[in-house]
Amino acid sequence: MKLEGRIALITGAGSGIGRAIAQLFVEEGAQVVVNDVVLEAAEATVRAVGMDGNRAIAIKADVSSSAEVKDMFDSVARRLGSLDILVNNAGIAENLKMEETNRKAEARVGELMSGGPIRTHWDITQEMTDEEWHRMIGVHLNGTFFCTREALKLMSARNRGAIINLSSVAGLRGIEVAPHYGAAKSAILGFTRSVAREVSSRGIRVNAICPGWVETPMTQSMSPLFRAFTISQIPAGRWGQPCEIAQTALFLASDDSSYFTGQWLSPNGGLFTS
Ligand code: NAP
Secondary structure, three states: OOOOOOEEEEOOOOOHHHHHHHHHHHHOOOEEEEEEOOHHHHHHHHHHOOOOOOOEEEEEOOOOOHHHHHHHHHHHHHHHOOOOEEEEOOOOOOOOOHHHHHHHHHHHHHHHHOOOOOOOOOOOHHHOOHHHHHHHHHHHHHHHHHHHHHHHHHHHOOOOEEEEEEOOHHHHHOOOOOHHHHHHHHHHHHHHHHHHHHHHHHOEEEEEEOOOOEOOHHHOOOOHHHHHHHHHOOOOOOOEOHHHHHHHHHHHHOHHHOOOOOOEEOOOOOOOOO
């Protein structure tokens, strides 16, 4: 039991990686606050982890709203009194225009296989609206800031805590189909490093996870050919499973990583090596 007696809040835990983290943290003895923008999704996770009531509670909040985030942490303070672990996991890929992206990806693979050159251009940045840009930054980067700000107030009262931010391989090397996503994920790494330095004297550690491709609802709209193309670039020959990312989160949340701060770990099957 690596998290016995700890209280953890996981954002976007109504699905995918966040749900797997909630499940593993409960198995390791933590009391878990399951956040999601959709209450039913958060409640479904509470049921899925099989620990209703005291060991897991669901709270609805949109992490891109500083007011909703503040209310959520006020509620945590009232109901649980403190916080040991924050996982900034909530994320979106909703405005990636997957149909067009799939079509272009397949055309590009065809052009490559027939010897090139590539004549189908992504042209994503030049087509992006202000709203698409702000929404992506709002959920990922602003959400990480808003939740970190409130969590630090609770953690500072006891001078201990662990914060884990979900970045991505996209934040390390870029992602051609989602420049706004890549920008947000890179910025999360910059924020992680700076806050880690800032709060280290308080005994609070801040680290990031940069997963490669993972089987979750977020990635299920990729076409089989586009997906196969991504797998051809992964030495492990497969996408990761949410439980494999959860194990990385457990390491960073527990005392096993007591000398880690300001770092990123990348469970990615060899997709990106540094
Ligand atoms: P997912 O299955 O779509 O789960 C993300 C969850 O976050 C969803 O339940 C989503 O709700 C929720 N959410 C979205 N906006 C929110 C908001 N404003 N406030 C609170 N919750 C919100 O995605 P996932 O693949 O598990 O992704 C989890 C994290 O890992 C994300 O940060 C993602 O960028 C990162 N990541 C994923 C991959 C991958 O290949 N899957 C790779 C690298 C990094 P809705 O479903 O209602 O939108």
